[in-house]
Amino acid sequence: MVASKSVKLNTGAEMPTLGLGTWKSKPGEVEKAVEVALKNGYRHIDTATAYANEKEVGDGIKASGVPREEIFLVTKLNNTDHKAPEEALKYSLNALGTSYLDLWLIHWPAPMTKSGEADKSINWIDTWKAFQKIYKAHPEKVKAIGVSNISIDFFEELFKDPEVTVIPAVNQVELHPSNVQDELVDYCRKKGIVVTAYSPLGSDKSPLLTNKTVEKVAKKYGVSPANVLISLQANRPGITVLSKSVTPERIIANAKIIDLTDEEIKELHEIENTARFRACSPLWTGWGHLGFPDFKNVALTFAK
Numbered sequence: 001m002v003a004s005k006s007v008k009l010n011t012g013a014e015m016p017t018l019g020l021g022t023w024k025s026k027p028g029e030v031e032k033a034v035e036v037a038l039k040n041g042y043r044h045i046d047t048a049t050a051y052a053n054e055k056e057v058g059d060g061i062k063a064s065g066v067p068r069e070e071i072f073l074v075t076k077l078n079n080t081d082h083k084a085p086e087e088a089l090k091y092s093l094n095a096l097g098t099s100y101l102d103l104w105l106i107h108w109p110a111p112m113t114k115s116g117e118a119d120k121s122i123n124w125i126d127t128w129k130a131f132q133k134i135y136k137a138h139p140e141k142v143k144a145i146g147v148s149n150i151s152i153d154f155f156e157e158l159f160k161d162p163e164v165t166v167i168p169a170v171n172q173v174e175l176h177p178s179n180v181q182d183e184l185v186d187y188c189r190k191k192g193i194v195v196t197a198y199s200p201l202g203s204d205k206s207p208l209l210t211n212k213t214v215e216k217v218a219k220k221y222g223v224s225p226a227n228v229l230i231s232l233q234a235n236r237p238g239i240t241v242l243s244k245s246v247t248p249e250r251i252i253a254n255a256k257i258i259d260l261t262d263e264e265i266k267e268l269h270e271i272e273n274t275a276r277f278r279a280c281s282p283l284w285t286g287w288g289h290l291g292f293p294d295f296k297n298v299a300l301t302f303a304k
């Protein structure tokens with residue numbers, strides 16, 4: 001059963017530590033995944049308009065019979081919706097079949113045109129200001145607002161703006177042994193921003209699942225490598241973690257969080273970089289092919 005742990009947001013709300021991720025969970029499979037998760041103790045579900053499954057996530061929530069108010073529901077603004085966040089919110093609420101979100105995130109600080117090119121006519125910081133406005137005007141629709149894929153440089157830009165009055169409740173970023181990001185995690189902690197770890201297993205076909213160190217720790221506790229990798233994030237103070245699966249047995253098994261020793265955490269964090277792209281880390285080269293010449297400095301590039 002899922003550890004009943006939670007983390008307090010800067011809004012005062014409690015965010016359950018473990019959430020079910022739904023990226024690449026397709027309509028036709030995601031309904032069951034959400035239903036199984038909720039029936040087996042998960043109380044935190046993560047989706048995004050970009051995942052094209054908000055309606056089916058909503059169907060899974062209904063099928064579970066778990067009351068809406070017991071669930072922490074997160075969705076994200078699509079890159080192509082930076083100029084029209086109000087309409088995007090309306091779309092997400094309608095698709096999910098809910099009157100409110102527990103957390104609404106800016107998915108990437110990367111506004112795009114409908115044809116998928118970088119949209120240099122808008123800065124994501126303006127989008128954040130629009131988020132603040134909606135949040136203040138409609139607390140009954142949006143309980144908390146946050147960001148995703150935001151590096152320290154980007155936060156520094158954000159906080160320089162005198163019109164920024166709401167500190168993001170959450171920063172959802174990629175965290176796993178090949179992308180530890182201690183500096184970013186410490187920065188967020190100091191600012192009172194909860195970090196949510198995405199891709200804790202290293203995402204699809206991850207070499208981390210067959211890594212010798214991970215397997216050794218899994219054997220010691222009699223759990224799977226996935227349990228070790230999810231627990232690694234859940235063991236970091238103040239962090240929440242999303243793990244994705246559409247396989248019922250994995251969804252249930254992944255919820256077992258184990259307590260790792262400091263030594264094991266250190267050893268797991270020293271695994272060499274084998275996993276995928278490491279978004280938002282210094283190694284991330286960005287979406288240059290889409291017209292973001294230097295993703296790390298995109299906020300500066302877009303400044304008027």
Ligand SMILES: NC(=O)C1=CN([C@@H]2O[C@H](COP(=O)(O)OP(=O)(O)OC[C@H]3O[C@@H](n4cnc5c(N)ncnc54)[C@H](OP(=O)(O)O)[C@@H]3O)[C@@H](O)[C@H]2O)C=CC1
Pocket residue numbers: 020021022023024046047107148149172173197198199200201202203204205209224226227242243244245246247250251253254
């Ligand atoms: N804000 C952002 O930009 C991003 C957010 N996210 C969020 O974070 C969530 C988690 O990240 P994600 O990238 O999906 O990757 P994960 O690290 O959660 O890995 C998911 C993959 O691992 C497989 N898997 C799950 N459990 C096990 C297990 N016990 N043993 C072996 N394989 C397993 C899944 O397969 P199967 O489903 O077939 O069981 C799937 O292929 C996303 O779903 C999404 O909600 C992710 C990326 C970017």
